[in-house]
Amino acid sequence: MFSGIIQRLAKVEVAEPVGASLRLAITTGYPDLELGESVAVNGVCLTVTSLEIGGRTEFFLSPETLARSTLGTIEVGDAVNLERSVRLETRLSGHLVQGHVDGRATLVSATEEAGAYRLAFDVDAELARYCVAKGSIALNGISLTINSISQADVRFQVGVMIIPHTWTHTNLHALAVGDQVNVEVDVIAKYVERLCLPYLKP
Incomplete structure (x- = not known):
């Protein structure tokens, strides 16, 4: 973990x-x-x-x-x-990340805003149901907060804001538009969906 x-x-x-x-x-x-x-x-x-x-x-x-x-x-x-991996006594500064990748995302834009960086990624639509605004997502293993979500056909787009420390201390700064990153959605969302499935069937 x-x-x-x-x-x-x-x-x-x-x-x-x-x-x-x-x-x-x-x-x-x-x-x-x-x-x-x-x-x-x-x-x-x-x-x-x-x-x-x-x-x-x-x-x-x-x-x-x-x-x-x-x-x-x-x-x-x-x-x-x-x-x-974290120890039980470690502060959980990010969120629960398993290291079990759910898919890949493609960088579609990266713009600087007041010293920070706004990035947008195209993600497979099948992962959309696990993503909520202000929820957590891991991109290339980095715990990030989802700032925006938009849907288009079979893809959906996730927007994140990157502070300067994260930008320089991870490999996000080396990405170019079109590059792919690993995606892991919030595992809690997947467990909630699984537990609720029997009650959602008609």
Whole structure:
């Protein structure tokens, strides 16, 4: 479990295909990681499979992870957002984030406003029912507040406002229009929907 508060930016050092899977290596900067521990990489919960002296950490990405997330197109040199899993005594500064990506979103606009940045993303319409204005969403693992929602055909658009700290301390600043990010909607909304389904059927 994560909180969506990015702790570090790191660059991909190895992105090596292993059949239909991928071996990923990153120097995370975490000195006390353990084998089997979970780390969110661009919002995707990955398991530490190897540790080297100097801090380089390896992860194994399955075909499902590659198909579901943007990590299927990741390249050496790309900057990724990192977050270690939260402890029970940790302050929950963001929101409950599982690291289980629901889909991808495409950046359609980014404008600066009084030092902050307003970003708009196209998201699959099937995720629209889990998004509400002033609710939470995780984009590339970053806990963000939804400021606006608009619907158009099979897509809908989510708007977020990014403060300067978040802009410079995550990989959002490196995005260009047309780039994709990982999306995880609020897990509480999904559980509420599931529990209510028996009572909504005619």
